[in-house]
Amino acid sequence: MSKGITSRSEDYSQWYNDLVIKADLAEYSAVRGCMVIKPYGYAIWERMQSILDKRFKETGHSNAYFPLFIPKSFFSKEASHVEGFATECAVVTHYRLKNDGTGNIVVDEDAKLEEELIVRPTSETIIWNTYKGWIESYRDLPILVNQWANVVRWEMRTRLFLRTAEFLWQEGHTAHATAEEAIAEAKQMLEVYAEFAEKTLAVPVIRGRKTENERFAGALETFTIEALMQDGKALQAGTSHFLGQNFAKAFDVKFTSKEGKQEYVWATSWGVSTRLMGALIMAHSDDKGLVLPPRLAPIQVVIVPIYKTDEEKANIDAYVEKLSAELKANDISVKYDDRDTQRPGFKFAEWELKGVPLRVAIGARDMQNGTVELARRDTQTKETVSQEGLSTRIVALLQEIQETIYQKALKFRDEHITEVNSYEEFKEVLETKGGFISCHWDGTVETEKRVKEETKATTRCIPLDFQEEEGVCIFTGKPSKGRVLFAKAY
């Protein structure tokens, strides 16, 4: 925890791991590559869920649930899709165990499944197989469905929240009568994600589209939001895909149009995952631990009493009861930490580690003076203020903290977008400064692959506010129509 979060040291990954564990968010489980999300970490995820879910409902979507298992034959119906996921699937081959006679439990070879089941790495195939039965006419469209689920991708190397073998996410799957409508949906949901990242997580993101090489397996267009972490590496924080008619064709999903013609439906899918937890942690945390933006913090205000006698404690209790009620009336979540098993200094450090945005400390001295001590987590500043009008002050302060955290991340992000005009410069910036590199690229997959091999940097996106600009590719010298963003990424 003392390595220095903003330094781009090789210990960053160790630092991150320690933080996740010490702040009580998650830990590795006994199952290889899988993670246990602990109650405090899960509370943050639940905040994300509830805010996102509300937006999904507001934009006309409903929740549903589809099976965990996907028959192998479904999975292989869309060629590029299966190719994209084939190397990281968990496969169920048997449905029974037995005692081998010596007390060992073994797989019963007689219970071999005729068709293997894939544990979903994503649900496009099972969902499109289902949609086939739901869609006959243009009157059945659009279908706007989301599911909250777990998925499994058998990754070789894992990192808490950022890449685990099993993770939690939401995946939206929509069906439309026209390509225009589907594209509009994909863009709309990207904006929902972007706004959530910026307004709630206080993480600025770049909205863009993926190059063909980085596109989702089976998509015609992948929109992405890209965030920047404090070590200078980029993180893909959410994606929204225009799937064209690929899945409709693979699963034969047609509808009768107003004109009485049989047409394939147009699809989108979009998702964000517990990876957002990683983004949140790496975007804001400092050497003292987690920094949570108030809109997301499960506990927004923690109150710590400081006392010597029972009488002093009773006095403070009475005041805190009143203050808590006022704060709760303003929709602020409050924790009164009056454990008598820990001393104040310990509690201060502990809640800072857990990222609680605002701390109120009240001692006997304060009770005499009619004051409290307010301590901000984000700026690590303290001030003594009057108890008069305190709840109003706290409401305003929480908003200010939210804004300050965002502005700090935004400043860092903007300072780490560098325009370069030569490969030498590209490599130099990548090694020393990190962040996004804006440069001309000839648009070919070969060049992307070569750059990745030589520098580990990948194209993150073609920004949506892409400006046409004549130039030459810094890698090959071929003509280019504009700048794209490269970065090393998680």
Added chain:
RNA sequence: CGGGGUGUAGCGUAGCCCGGUAUCGCGCCACAUUUGGGAUGUGGAGGUCGUAGGUUCGAAUCCUGCCACCCCGACCA
């Protein structure tokens, strides 16, 4: 799956080369003094040294097999 490394108390470790039943710190329990930034003192509990076998009078230590985990690669819309 390749290359490297590590398994000793809840966590982090010393001991291993050179064999004699295990060190220190954190944490935990009790009591006392403390309480406005991670308290202090005294006492205490907790270990099949990853696992199976071998060598030996004797193995955490030497040898062999196995297992697990970590790091670096490959992989990761």
